[in-house]
Amino acid sequence: MRRVTLLLIAAAALVCVIALIAPARGRAAGEAVPIFLTQIPPGYRDWRLVSVAHEEGNLNSFAAVLGNDVAIRAYREGKLPFPDGTVIAALHYRHVPSEENNSVFGREQSFVAGPQTNIQFMVKDSKKYAATGGWGFGFFKDARPVDAASMQTCLPCHAKTSRDFVFTRYAP
Amino acid sequence: MRRVTLLLIAAAALVCVIALIAPARGRAAGEAVPIFLTQIPPGYRDWRLVSVAHEEGNLNSFAAVLGNDVAIRAYREGKLPFPDGTVIAALHYRHVPSEENNSVFGREQSFVAGPQTNIQFMVKDSKKYAATGGWGFGFFKDARPVDAASMQTCLPCHAKTSRDFVFTRYAP
Numbered sequence: 001m002r003r004v005t006l007l008l009i010a011a012a013a014l015v016c017v018i019a020l021i022a023p024a025r026g027r028a029a030g031e032a033v034p035i036f037l038t039q040i041p042p043g044y045r046d047w048r049l050v051s052v053a054h055e056e057g058n059l060n061s062f063a064a065v066l067g068n069d070v071a072i073r074a075y076r077e078g079k080l081p082f083p084d085g086t087v088i089a090a091l092h093y094r095h096v097p098s099e100e101n102n103s104v105f106g107r108e109q110s111f112v113a114g115p116q117t118n119i120q121f122m123v124k125d126s127k128k129y130a131a132t133g134g135w136g137f138g139f140f141k142d143a144r145p146v147d148a149a150s151m152q153t154c155l156p157c158h159a160k161t162s163r164d165f166v167f168t169r170y171a172p
Numbered sequence: 173m174r175r176v177t178l179l180l181i182a183a184a185a186l187v188c189v190i191a192l193i194a195p196a197r198g199r200a201a202g203e204a205v206p207i208f209l210t211q212i213p214p215g216y217r218d219w220r221l222v223s224v225a226h227e228e229g230n231l232n233s234f235a236a237v238l239g240n241d242v243a244i245r246a247y248r249e250g251k252l253p254f255p256d257g258t259v260i261a262a263l264h265y266r267h268v269p270s271e272e273n274n275s276v277f278g279r280e281q282s283f284v285a286g287p288q289t290n291i292q293f294m295v296k297d298s299k300k301y302a303a304t305g306g307w308g309f310g311f312f313k314d315a316r317p318v319d320a321a322s323m324q325t326c327l328p329c330h331a332k333t334s335r336d337f338v339f340t341r342y343a344p
Contacts, residue, residue: 046220049236053284053285054267056280056283057279062226064221064236093343100333100334104332104339108228110225112226116344157277167272167273167276169284172217172288
């Protein structure tokens with residue numbers, strides 16, 4: 001029984017070592033393959049507000065952009081580039097008219113957050129995500145990551161911004 | 173010297189007693205005069221997100237609605253009416269196109285938070301604000317409360333909502 005336990009521990013340790021070596025080798029070989037988030041950062045819904053955004057056209061999207069403590073501190077101090085540990089979350093909803101509000105106001109003017117469409121994240125880790133400007137991108141629908149091909153579209157646009165790959169400015 | 177100190181303490185105590193009695197008398201007489209906030213609730217910018225909103229027309233407004241801990245708990249638990257201690261903040265900005273974002277996307281689609289226009293608050297205190305549905309309303313421009321006449325416009329619309337005077341629903 002003890003021998004079986006020891007073998008299991010040894011096997012588990014080997015798996016860990018391989019897991020640690022594998023990505024390091026990938027980076028050492030200079031592979032510029034983007035690494036995407038596979039897990040939603042925990043607690044993001046309790047983070048503080050960065051700002052709001054609205055995309056018209058085929059997106060018809062309403063966003064609340066939140067930041068973890070590192071992100072909010074960097075935003076408030078105007079620190080660029082964002083330090084490692086920064087995580088920014090974009091919570092996207094449909095931009096829908098509110099019949100309830102419009103009936104109170106007596107005119108068609110009010111739009112609110114409709115069904116949630118997706119949640120996107122940017123995680124700053126200048127070593128882990130060196131191949132993509134220091135940022136890891138995540139794109140989740142119904143709490144599951146979208147396919148890697150869809151996530152390939154994140155970087156080209158974010159790379160065109162003037163503030164360390166980040167579109168959203170801090171709202172007072 | 174001791175007599176002067178005692179007199180000062182007695183005078184201060186009298187002022188406090190008068191201050192405590194005065195509003196109670198006002199309420200006892202059944203005066204339905206709305207009481208408005210004169211101070212911005214501290215720390216509101218660190219509160220958690222309730223949802224986002226957008227008013228078109230002459231308002232052209234973008235809102236982020238935040239709640240203090242009591243508010244967020246009530247929202248998440250679906251508790252109505254909101255308990256005493258609830259504070260909800262609506263941070264309003266101009267809804268402005270982002271030339272910076274549009275140039276990246278290659279089309280006119282992106283709107284962001286422009287200059288801040290005002291901050292509005294609702295504070296739940298079923299005794300203090302009994303005359304206005306248990307809610308105290310606050311409306312601040314450039315960190316100063318607007319005139320009382322402007323604040324008289326809050327209650328009539330909020331009273332028409334179906335969820336304890338509150339327009340904004342919680343976004344997931």
